[in-house]
Amino acid sequence: MRVGGAAEWLLEPADVDELVAAVNSVRERGLPLWILGGGANLIVADGVLPGAVVATDRLRRVWRWHGDGDPFAFDAPPPHFPERQIEAPAWLVAWAGESMPGLVNRSKALGWSGIEGLAGVPGSLGGGVAMNAGGSWGELWDAVDRVRLLEPDGNVVDLPRDAFAPSYRNANLGDRIVLAASLRLEQSTKAAVDARVREHLEHKRRVQPVTEWSAGCIFKNPPKERSGGKGAGQLIDEAGLKGLSKGDAIVSPLHGNFLVNKGHATATDVLALIDELQSRIADRTGLLLEREVKVWRSDAGAGHSIGR
Ligand code: EPU
Secondary structure, three states: OOOOOEEEEEEOOOOHHHHHHHHHHHHHOOOOEEEEOOOOOEEEOOOEEEEEEEEOOOOOOEEEEOOOOOOOOOOOOOOOOOOOOOOOOEEEEEEOOOEHHHHHHHHHHHOEEOOHHHOOOOOEHHHHHHHOOEEOOEEHHHOEEEEEEEOOOOOEEEEEHHHOOOEOOEOOOOOOEEEEEEEEEEEOOHHHHHHHHHHHHHHHHHHOOOOOEEEEEOEOOOOHHHHOOOOHHHHHHHOOOOOOEEOOEEEOOOOOOEEEEOOOOOHHHHHHHHHHHHHHHHHHHOOOOOEOOEEEOOOOOOOOOOOO
16 A cells, blocks of 8 residues: 555565574564565554564565475476476465465466466465455465465474365464465466456456555455345445545545555555444444454554564
């Protein structure tokens, strides 16, 4: 959203080993720890954020895996092994900092199907796995096969899909941090994957303010049985709240569940607008819209080990 303050400390590890070392050293010092992926689903409060932000932005590696040996062994086979026929299924493996659009593009170029429903979802793989990124056409955890995690005690573990219980927009990882993940895809054709990616991107461009400064959907859609099947955007729209603003933060006239920074909004503006939407929708419908975006602020709670 291009709002918010500064980090007290910023660590930018360049590979998975450095990420583990960075997180462990922040934890050993008892500092608040904030893991920053692509930042696409995040509002950082104004002011200085105490503690250490560990950014995964430099951890961009993606490679194919053919089903033998350790999927996370980045060096074997080499990342640029020659094009070869791989029997279905096929795996893409990536470090946490790889971009979601980059992964969708890679699957498209290979003609591997399974994540085209994520087309247009910004951010990084680590955040996507932790928050179960997705939309009406599927969720990332439909494809996640194995995850390499850093545990709160500093150990690195590889766990299969069955060891997790992902739910709507939350993989329920607790204080565990995603280092890398493998995605299980199916052999298809470049043309078929490309057609679905285009369809999804065109739909998004029509109904979402994709070129403006936003943090995606602000609220989770409430349980259908409680909202009569209406999503958060529709509830905000029907309440006549599109266009409502605080400073330069405005409820998108295109989609009610998007707040847009028109240029000079502050995090304080955005957070005040979120509060106002919550209370207006609660007054009108009795539903408390639950925030989907993450908010980082210094009062996030004493003793927390990972910022949320
Ligand atoms: N609608 C309105 N007014 C609005 C917005 C939507 O009436 O202002 C109606 C639409 O006409 C449609 C229904 O509400 O009938 C659902 O809208 P849409 O198809 O835009 O989907 P959504 O439920 O609002 C979800 C995800 C999006 C994802 C899209 C498409 C959530 C909270 N949102 O939106 O995810 O991009 O499906 O897959 O689950 C995000 O997570 O940041 C995000 C944007």
